[in-house]
Amino acid sequence: MDRNTFIAGLSDLPARCILKDEAELRPYECDGLSAYRRLPWLVLLPETIEQVQFILAYCHTHNVPVVARGAGTGLSGGALPLDNGVLLGLAKFSRIIDIDLPNRLARVQPGVRNLAITQAVAEHGLYYAPDPSSQIACSIGGNVAENAGGVHCLKYGLTVHNIAELKLITIEGELLTIGSPSLDSAGYDLLALLTGSEGLLGVIVEVTVRLLPAPEQAQVVLAAFDSVAAAGQAVADIISQGILPAGLELMDTLAVRAAEDFVHAGYPTDAAAILLCELDGEQHEVEVQIDKVTQLLQASGANEVRRARDEAERLRFWAGRKAAFPAVGRLSPDYYCMDGTIPRKHLGQVLSTIAQWSKAYGLPVANVFHAGDGNLHPLILYDANKPGELERTEEFGARILELCIAVGGTITGEHGVGMEKIDQMCVQFNEAELQQFHAIKQAFDANGLLNPGKAVPTLARCAEFGSMHVHHGELPFPELERF
Amino acid sequence: MTNTDLTETFCEQIRDAEEKGTPLAITGGGSKMFYGRRPDINAISLDTTRHCGIISYEPSELVIQARSGTPLRDIETRLSDNNQMLAFEPPHFSENATLGGTIACGLSGPRRPYHGAARDFVLGTRVINGKGEPLHFGGQVMKNVAGYDVSRLMAGSLGTLGLIAEVSLKVLPRPACEYTLKQVCNQAEALRRFADWSGRPLPLSAACWYEDHLYLRLSGNEDGLRHAQHRLGDSLLESLPDWWDNLRDHKHPFFNRPDPLWRLSVPPATPPLAVKGDWFIDWGGAQRWLYSNDNPEQIRRLVTSIGGHATLFRNATERIEVFHPLPTPLLKLQQRIKRAMDPAGILNPGRLYPEL
Ligand SMILES: Cc1cc2nc3c(=O)[nH]c(=O)nc-3n(C[C@H](O)[C@H](O)[C@H](O)COP(=O)(O)OP(=O)(O)OC[C@H]3O[C@@H](n4cnc5c(N)ncnc54)[C@H](O)[C@@H]3O)c2cc1C
Ligand SMILES: Cc1cc2nc3c(=O)[nH]c(=O)nc-3n(C[C@H](O)[C@H](O)[C@H](O)COP(=O)(O)OP(=O)(O)OC[C@H]3O[C@@H](n4cnc5c(N)ncnc54)[C@H](O)[C@@H]3O)c2cc1C
Numbered sequence: 001m002d003r004n005t006f007i008a009g010l011s012d013l014p015a016r017c018i019l020k021d022e023a024e025l026r027p028y029e030c031d032g033l034s035a036y037r038r039l040p041w042l043v044l045l046p047e048t049i050e051q052v053q054f055i056l057a058y059c060h061t062h063n064v065p066v067v068a069r070g071a072g073t074g075l076s077g078g079a080l081p082l083d084n085g086v087l088l089g090l091a092k093f094s095r096i097i098d099i100d101l102p103n104r105l106a107r108v109q110p111g112v113r114n115l116a117i118t119q120a121v122a123e124h125g126l127y128y129a130p131d132p133s134s135q136i137a138c139s140i141g142g143n144v145a146e147n148a149g150g151v152h153c154l155k156y157g158l159t160v161h162n163i164a165e166l167k168l169i170t171i172e173g174e175l176l177t178i179g180s181p182s183l184d185s186a187g188y189d190l191l192a193l194l195t196g197s198e199g200l201l202g203v204i205v206e207v208t209v210r211l212l213p214a215p216e217q218a219q220v221v222l223a224a225f226d227s228v229a230a231a232g233q234a235v236a237d238i239i240s241q242g243i244l245p246a247g248l249e250l251m252d253t254l255a256v257r258a259a260e261d262f263v264h265a266g267y268p269t270d271a272a273a274i275l276l277c278e279l280d281g282e283q284h285e286v287e288v289q290i291d292k293v294t295q296l297l298q299a300s301g302a303n304e305v306r307r308a309r310d311e312a313e314r315l316r317f318w319a320g321r322k323a324a325f326p327a328v329g330r331l332s333p334d335y336y337c338m339d340g341t342i343p344r345k346h347l348g349q350v351l352s353t354i355a356q357w358s359k360a361y362g363l364p365v366a367n368v369f370h371a372g373d374g375n376l377h378p379l380i381l382y383d384a385n386k387p388g389e390l391e392r393t394e395e396f397g398a399r400i401l402e403l404c405i406a407v408g409g410t411i412t413g414e415h416g417v418g419m420e421k422i423d424q425m426c427v428q429f430n431e432a433e434l435q436q437f438h439a440i441k442q443a444f445d446a447n448g449l450l451n452p453g454k455a456v457p458t459l460a461r462c463a464e465f466g467s468m469h470v471h472h473g474e475l476p477f478p479e480l481e482r483f
Numbered sequence: 484m485t486n487t488d489l490t491e492t493f494c495e496q497i498r499d500a501e502e503k504g505t506p507l508a509i510t511g512g513g514s515k516m517f518y519g520r521r522p523d524i525n526a527i528s529l530d531t532t533r534h535c536g537i538i539s540y541e542p543s544e545l546v547i548q549a550r551s552g553t554p555l556r557d558i559e560t561r562l563s564d565n566n567q568m569l570a571f572e573p574p575h576f577s578e579n580a581t582l583g584g585t586i587a588c589g590l591s592g593p594r595r596p597y598h599g600a601a602r603d604f605v606l607g608t609r610v611i612n613g614k615g616e617p618l619h620f621g622g623q624v625m626k627n628v629a630g631y632d633v634s635r636l637m638a639g640s641l642g643t644l645g646l647i648a649e650v651s652l653k654v655l656p657r658p659a660c661e662y663t664l665k666q667v668c669n670q671a672e673a674l675r676r677f678a679d680w681s682g683r684p685l686p687l688s689a690a691c692w693y694e695d696h697l698y699l700r701l702s703g704n705e706d707g708l709r710h711a712q713h714r715l716g717d718s719l720l721e722s723l724p725d726w727w728d729n730l731r732d733h734k735h736p737f738f739n740r741p742d743p744l745w746r747l748s749v750p751p752a753t754p755p756l757a758v759k760g761d762w763f764i765d766w767g768g769a770q771r772w773l774y775s776n777d778n779p780e781q782i783r784r785l786v787t788s789i790g791g792h793a794t795l796f797r798n799a800t801e802r803i804e805v806f807h808p809l810p811t812p813l814l815k816l817q818q819r820i821k822r823a824m825d826p827a828g829i830l831n832p833g834r835l836y837p838e839l
Contacts, residue, residue, distance in 0.1 A: 183600065216684040
């Protein structure tokens with residue numbers, strides 16, 4: 001449909017909700033994965049549920065595709081706009097609608113920032129557990145679409161474990177309520193199906209999240225190791241001893257040094273790796289477990305084990321971890337953040353393979369990740385201005401993901417598939433499985449208008465991707481061990 | 484323990500049924516036959532119990548993977564030998580309960596409000612859809628957002644979307660010790676206390692009320708529990724080892740009546756509901772068992788109005804739908820999802836809703 005005709009049909013929307021000039025569209029050309037950019041055809045910023053219903057029904061009638069966008073912090077290009085469709089921004093839905101203290105629920109609009117929820121309920125001794133590192137900026141709607149997680153995942157789960165109800169608008173413009181303020185609801189568990197569906201099944205216009213009591217005490221220990229493998233082994237030792245940390249994070253030497261330079265957390269910069277292990281809960285329980293973890297870390301070869309002396313030091317230890325991405329960003333003009341998950345027992349093996357490949361590609365890698373979940377975030381440092389370097393980086397990244405699949409893991413633990421990992425979906429899933437995803441998509445969006453081209457590849461795309469691998473003959477770096 | 488993989492056989496059986504349009508009744512141990520709607524009388528039974536065996540279990544990974552016919556008790560024994568547990572505390576209802584039936588029913592025991600439901604612990608599944616295709620979703624890792632979460636969709640779908648062939652579950656360490664506290668109080672007061680305590684950092688792992696007593700289970704280490712006990716006010720510390728298992732498996736005498744038994748799922752802090760009957764409250768207020776002669780439609784209307792739903796859990800009569808009616812747009816969507824997984828409608832048709 002012609003853009004001007006389309007806009008003319010939007011006369012029910014206030015003019016302030018329609019962005020159509022290039023200067024207004026420019027800020028929406030990418031999300032957190034800035035390697036992919038595209039000027040949107042049109043940006044719409046509705047303010048009410050009725051307006052969202054109207055826009056979707058209108059797009060449906062005219063067969064115009066729609067991409068939902070939260071805060072645009074996504075790292076897989078999920079909110080990358082289309083040059084022939086609407087970018088539907090939900091930033092104006094930024095109100096906390098209701099806090100139900102006795103039932104520990106907060107009903108919020110999708111544009112509310114993750115951290116804002118905890119800030120709103122902290123005075124009641126409650127908090128919202130999933131804490132992506134982007135929590136000061138990312139929206140709860142985007143969190144649901146990506147099933148976002150963070151440091152607290154191992155103990156407190158991902159977004160899917162911490163939400164109760166969604167209000168969803170279908171591509172036909174129908175408003176559905178999924179889930180309930182009870183602990184379960186009748187029929188199929190569509191709440192689980194929708195969480196992590198990357199904006200392909202509907203637009204989320206309200207989220208009811210579960211709140212948890214803030215733990216009585218949180219205590220962190222920092223352990224330094226001579227090798228990343230030893231730190232990886234320590235992770236397994238802690239978990240097999242029946243201890244479930246609230247956070248168990250690993251940083252390698254490059255990440256440690258970058259973070260230390262940046263925030264002065266007091267990290268030992270000569271360590272090959274550090275582990276941060278946080279325990280939380282009832283005060284006495286935490287005391288006992290901290291002692292146990294300290295012993296375990298010493299026994300597993302840590303050359304230094306330090307317990308945060310006070311709350312200020314605890315926060316400093318975490319400040320370094322939380323700032324690790326931007327800190328690494330200061331080391332290089334660009335970096336590419338990967339997001340694969342592997343069974344924890346393969347940590348050592350996978351990290352050392354990545355280190356070998358890093359040398360072979362001539363691209364440094366910093367590792368900072370959720371070790372307790374086996375969720376890796378290798379950051380590949382590169383310079384987009386050097387010809388060919390982005391392509392090499394992407395190839396290296398793709399091999400890391402394929403390595404994750406080969407050891408029994410997955411191509412994305414929390415950032416989603418988006419545009420970025422769509423080819424690797426063909427490696428993780430076979431034809432029948434992808435067909436099943438398409439059939440489910442059809443049940444929601446028969447004409448494929450919601451976020452087309454993302455998350456689930458067409459079989460034609462897989463055939464091309466596969467043939468690239470087969471016909472290419474020699475893989476790069478044949479001398480390197482493969483899994 | 485036997486270790487048999489019948490995936491291929493199941494695929495063939497389902498493909499055959501799809502071709503002929505014959506409904507299948509997927510049967511596990513038969514422990515939950517009382518639950519849900521009756522199988523289609525024309526259905527051919529597809530027995531999963533010989534498809535069994537634990538495929539992998541590594542305590543340090545906190546994951547167990549097993550075939551669906553594996554007896555639940557075998558899984559629990561293996562975990563318990565390693566000081567681990569299924570934290571959703573699945574009801575068994577009989578010795579025969581299988582892993583597949585457990586996930587297909589999606590029921591969770593007393594620990595549910597504090598540690599999560601069956602679906603929360605599902606990490607991955609192998610499922611055979613209604614076209615007889617073996618499909619693998621999710622995996623063995625804690626975090627995985629590649630593709631739609633079909634695995635957790637299977638929880639509670641009562642075998643109407645696919646035959647669950649294998650399941651990977653997240654498991655948790657068993658707490659070092661557990662105490663049960665008992666306090667005298669009426670229902671309204673118990674619900675108030677549950678709501679208050681649930682908002683505080685206490686090591687709760689179960690909370691129920693019956694006949695003027697509330698019961699709390701605390702899990703953790705000895706010191707922590709004693710400390711919590713003092714903060715929870717005057718209460719008797721009882722040794723009630725079987726109390727929670729009997730509640731979970733409905734062996735408590737309350738459940739031993741031939742009348743229709745309602746399960747009301749409501750927001751936990753909901754005050755006592757204005758329905759005459761005999762109540763047993765579990766899940767810190769969120770799961771309420773009820774025997775009542777009140778009009779079923781009235782019960783359902785009341786529960787809907789507070790954001791809950793009501794299931795006729797046991798001793799259903801022909802006149803009343805077992806599961807809470809869905810709003811039309813949602814039912815239509817669920818029908819389309821059923822069709823996406825089982826186009827010929829041969830898997831446990833009518834077991835959940837007549838339309839699915
Ligand atoms: C520095 C940094 C650190 C990060 N750390 C983490 C981390 O620790 N864990 C983690 O999980 N992620 C992390 N992320 C990734 C990102 O923040 C999350 O994926 C987040 O959930 C995206 O939210 P958003 O509001 O920015 O969504 P967007 O980027 O705007 O959108 C993401 C996807 O969700 C869809 N979407 C957004 N809103 C809606 C809606 N209302 N309805 C339907 N679909 C919608 C979009 O179409 C798109 O596919 C990080 C990102 C950055 C930049
Ligand atoms: C036509 C017919 C009529 C019957 N009538 C009666 C009767 O009147 N009374 C009676 O006692 N028995 C009856 N049976 C037997 C009964 O169907 C089975 O005993 C029972 O369905 C299986 O037990 P269960 O599935 O509840 O066991 P569980 O293992 O407890 O399974 C519970 C639920 O999960 C589903 N399920 C189990 N395993 C899987 C899996 N791997 N994948 C997907 N879903 C699964 C089952 O279909 C069932 O809905 C009948 C069987 C047939 C075929």
